[in-house]
Amino acid sequence: MTSIDNYTFSFSGEVAIPQAPPEFKSGFIGIIGRPNVGKSTLMNQLVGQKIAITSPVAQTTRNRLRGILTTPSAQLIFVDTPGIHKPHHQLGEVLVKNAKIAIDSVDVLLFVVDGTVACGAGDRYVADLLDHSTTPVILGVNKIDSQPTGSQFIDDSYTQLADAHQWQTVKFSAKTGAELPQLEELLIEHLEHGPLYYPPDLVTDQPERFIMGELIREQILLLTREEVPHSVAIAIDKVEETPSITRVLATINVERDSQKGILIGKGGAMLKAIGSEAREQIQKLIAGKVYLELFVKVQPKWRQSRMSLAELGYRVEE
């Protein structure tokens, strides 16, 4: 936990953000990479709380999310981005565009790669994109906890990549937290002196409602298969807080009747499983009791329609 005793408070707008001590460093760090390399897991681990959902399914993250880590000497604002891939639909295009915008709007780029497999075409594609930017890049080799034995060739492939672009390299495990203090130190070295952008105890810029929707989507990613996970979008319709319980009503939008059938499951079993797991996660998020009610609605081709995308919260965030 951060001690805020050393800060003096100044008021700007509604929220009191303390004034940073002299020599304080701060800045924005873009977490970039191809899908599934562990970008969101890393951000959660660094800020010490689950604010971004993660799953073994590629293209889990859909929005740029900020995770904030405040130490006595620095404030690191991480920008988690959707994995960069070749888009197949309008949604994919919006995701990749948003990831690309992050490249030019941050102070440092942390290019995350999967240390359990050698450097591939997907990584080289991202590397080329980063070359077009003047932002300094650090190459982060993740998943060192599960590197196979005899994996020297994997390390070599990333050393080559880093050497070719003159990037510094760090190796770590987002899952276990191994070597993350070193990563943190290196990132702080790259930041300039600056103010506190957010109150020291804040871990994300996202509203609770957004994270609730994401926690529901995460359970769908984990529990359903094939084409369903990528075809869902969650809308939180209502959050009612009473002293004893928080009532959350949410709609799961899908594209086809068949997907609705899979999500509901035999006798409603799948929807029940999704609901009870998501409820537990939301209870952790708000540290209180939750009643969660889920509806499933068919909204044909929402991933192809700009209007539906915007309605569901997916737009290019210039």
Ligand SMILES: Nc1nc2c(ncn2[C@@H]2O[C@H](COP(=O)(O)OP(=O)(O)OP(=O)(O)O)[C@@H](O)[C@H]2O)c(=O)[nH]1
């Ligand atoms: N063994 C191991 N697995 C990890 C590590 N970090 C992430 N993973 C796993 O890798 C998978 C993908 O993790 P995410 O954090 O969702 O990956 P991402 O890069 O955010 O993926 P997208 O949002 O789809 O771009 C999950 O199953 C994680 O549990 C790690 O350090 N070690």
Ligand SMILES: [Mg+2]
């Ligand atoms: Mg992610």
